[in-house]
Amino acid sequence: MSATTPTVRNRRRPWRRPENIVAVVFMTALLIYTVVPMLWMLSTSLKSQFAALQQPPQWIPEHLTFDQYRTLLSPYNDIGRDFLRYLVNSIWVSLASTVLGVAVAVPAAYAFSRFNFPGKNALFFSVLVRNMFPLVVFLIPLFILMRNLRLVDTHMSLIVTYLTFGLPLSIWLLKGFYDNIPPQLEQAARIDGATRFQAFWMIVMPLSSPGIIATAIYAFIQAWNEYVYALTFLNSDRLLTLPVGLQRFFAEYSTNWPGLMAASFIMSVPVVVLFLILQKHFVRALTEGAVKT
Amino acid sequence: MESPPLQAAPATILEEQANTAKRPGPFRNVTSHWADYMYILPALLVMLLVIGYPLVYTIYLSFFETPPSTGGRIFNGIDNYTTLLRSERFWRITRNTFHWTIWSTLFAFLIGFGAALVVQKQFIGRGVLRGILLIPWVISQVAAAYVWRWLYHSDYGLISGMLMEWGIMNERFIFLDSTRWVMPSLVIANIWKEFPFVMIMMLAGLQTVPDQLLRAARVDGANSINQFLHVTVPHLKNIIVVTVLLLLIANLNSFGLVWIMTGGGPAGASEIWIVSIYTTAFRNLQFGLASAFSVILFIFMMTLGYFYVRALTAGTSSQEFAR
Numbered sequence: 001m002s003a004t005t006p007t008v009r010n011r012r013r014p015w016r017r018p019e020n021i022v023a024v025v026f027m028t029a030l031l032i033y034t035v036v037p038m039l040w041m042l043s044t045s046l047k048s049q050f051a052a053l054q055q056p057p058q059w060i061p062e063h064l065t066f067d068q069y070r071t072l073l074s075p076y077n078d079i080g081r082d083f084l085r086y087l088v089n090s091i092w093v094s095l096a097s098t099v100l101g102v103a104v105a106v107p108a109a110y111a112f113s114r115f116n117f118p119g120k121n122a123l124f125f126s127v128l129v130r131n132m133f134p135l136v137v138f139l140i141p142l143f144i145l146m147r148n149l150r151l152v153d154t155h156m157s158l159i160v161t162y163l164t165f166g167l168p169l170s171i172w173l174l175k176g177f178y179d180n181i182p183p184q185l186e187q188a189a190r191i192d193g194a195t196r197f198q199a200f201w202m203i204v205m206p207l208s209s210p211g212i213i214a215t216a217i218y219a220f221i222q223a224w225n226e227y228v229y230a231l232t233f234l235n236s237d238r239l240l241t242l243p244v245g246l247q248r249f250f251a252e253y254s255t256n257w258p259g260l261m262a263a264s265f266i267m268s269v270p271v272v273v274l275f276l277i278l279q280k281h282f283v284r285a286l287t288e289g290a291v292k293t
Numbered sequence: 294m295e296s297p298p299l300q301a302a303p304a305t306i307l308e309e310q311a312n313t314a315k316r317p318g319p320f321r322n323v324t325s326h327w328a329d330y331m332y333i334l335p336a337l338l339v340m341l342l343v344i345g346y347p348l349v350y351t352i353y354l355s356f357f358e359t360p361p362s363t364g365g366r367i368f369n370g371i372d373n374y375t376t377l378l379r380s381e382r383f384w385r386i387t388r389n390t391f392h393w394t395i396w397s398t399l400f401a402f403l404i405g406f407g408a409a410l411v412v413q414k415q416f417i418g419r420g421v422l423r424g425i426l427l428i429p430w431v432i433s434q435v436a437a438a439y440v441w442r443w444l445y446h447s448d449y450g451l452i453s454g455m456l457m458e459w460g461i462m463n464e465r466f467i468f469l470d471s472t473r474w475v476m477p478s479l480v481i482a483n484i485w486k487e488f489p490f491v492m493i494m495m496l497a498g499l500q501t502v503p504d505q506l507l508r509a510a511r512v513d514g515a516n517s518i519n520q521f522l523h524v525t526v527p528h529l530k531n532i533i534v535v536t537v538l539l540l541l542i543a544n545l546n547s548f549g550l551v552w553i554m555t556g557g558g559p560a561g562a563s564e565i566w567i568v569s570i571y572t573t574a575f576r577n578l579q580f581g582l583a584s585a586f587s588v589i590l591f592i593f594m595m596t597l598g599y600f601y602v603r604a605l606t607a608g609t610s611s612q613e614f615a616r
Binding site for chain 2: 019023026027030031033034035036037038040041044052053055056057103104105107108110111112115117118123137138139140141142143144145160161163164165167168171196221224225227228232242243246247257260261264265267268271272275276279
């Protein structure tokens with residue numbers, strides 16, 4: 001009886017339970033920790049360069065100004081021209097590596113999900129093992145490889161690298177989706193006279209398109225955010241992608257913090273929006289593999 | 294996993310029958326499946342080029358001296374390794390790397406797990422909260438690094454400014470320019486970036502804890518702490534191991550944050566392995582030495598990788614695993 005009494009009381013006032021108080025305190029602290037840097041980025045980007053250096057810091061800018069954004073997004077000044085060029089470079093490299101990567105990953109994932117061929121386990125295993133190397137270890141040899149292929153200082157070097165880096169996880173995610181599509185559907189198509197490829201192309205592909213989109217978005221975000229390889233492979237100013245371009249921007253125009261924050265903000269918007277739209281889908285896809293085992 | 298008999302009979306109707314008729318020698322098996330390999334061939338080729346070749350080449354290059362002036366290479370055996378292992382700097386960097394990796398992993402895990410436990414509950418605004426908490430993980434390391442560098446700025450930074458404004462400090466606090474505080478400051482920024490990853494993984498894991506188990510424990514008189522320790526945690530053991538290993542690996546390889554915020558300084562106080570490899574190779578142009586460094590890091594990660602694969606496959610037969 002003594003155990004039920006507090007439960008009944010607690011159900012009426014859930015916030016009285018000690019664990020809930022702890023949860024609320026913890027979550028409030030965590031939320032401050034998470035949100036303050038993001039808000040500070042936004043707030044700084046809306047200040048003038050002078051206001052940004054004021055002490056004590058202004059949480060909300062006294063004089064809101066969109067000058068930084070106007071400068072960055074206008075092709076009629078040096079800063080804006082560079083910034084827009086980096087933006088276009090980033091879009092191109094990320095899109096190309098995503099499209100190619102998914103095109104390569106889809107058949108591979110399908111084969112790993114459906115077929116039974118000698119060496120399958122070993123091959124899938126090697127895909128998995130690669131999954132855990134964020135390939136920075138390969139920076140040097142890849143750089144030398146790209147130099148020998150005369151690809152240093154081209155977007156091609158980045159596209160090839162990103163597409164490869166994305167592959168293992170893409171295959172892993174897509175395999176999960178194919179595993180969830182009943183093979184009976186293809187069997188039915190096969191009985192109706194479709195070839196194995198036709199069954200794959202006409203039955204499985206349309207069904208797995210949500211999975212493909214989630215995978216593609218993941219690959220896109222990875223490519224969009226990548227920094228080390230872009231820093232190493234690219235030299236020419238006109239080829240830089242945003243993450244690297246930002247650094248140059250930072251060095252060249254001394255310490256224009258509002259400009260830098262505005263640029264960081266613009267760089268973050270696409271990935272955050274993409275991510276939030278597909279959040280549920282994406283999170284499920286990403287964790288399915290780890291949880292299933 | 295849900296329906297093994299059906300899964301075991303995939304679309305290979307005709308091939309399967311044709312195969313059983315013949316003697317299934319290993320070579321015949323491979324040739325009769327040539328069409329299957331075509332599906333994975335593109336992926337395999339790309340990975341061989343971009344992963345296989347560099348791996349072999351790094352090991353090869355680590356046995357050579359590469360004088361930047363001539364661009365040639367001179368075989369020097371294991372000199373690169375002995376130079377590294379004998380230098381005091383290497384061990385200082387290793388100590389930094391361990392501090393960076395272990396503290397980041399520990400706190401990112403605890404905070405992420407805590408967040409997952411809260412967000413898992415039903416309440417109003419849960420989806421919004423989860424979305425907000427995930428943002429640091431999605432944005433680029435570069436943007437994160439600049440924001441934190443700006444927050445920590447010793448003259449105009451928000452944190453220092455607020456500490457003075459609230460009267461907690463009398464003078465400006467030095468974060469990134471102090472050898473004492475640079476590492477903790479970097480770790481705090483790093484945790485900000487990666488605790489959401491833990492939250493996602495643990496959220497997914499928590500959904501697999503059967504309600505009956507928790508209810509049974511409650512009936513047996515377990516309070517919520519006991520339920521958590523004796524039901525939830527054991528059930529999540531596997532995913533906890535996988536998450537921690539992925540964090541360790543990610544932290545060992547983390548470059549952008551440290552590089553942009555401090556570049557390894559001041560006075561090498563925040564120099565970690567990856568940063569040092571980068572400087573050795575691309576600033577000092579000592580590719581051989583940097584390769585040896587990479588191989589050491591690689592061996593280290595292989596060890597972690599061994600446990601990662603073991604954790605992934607634990608409790609699953611290879612059959613199920615390959616499905």
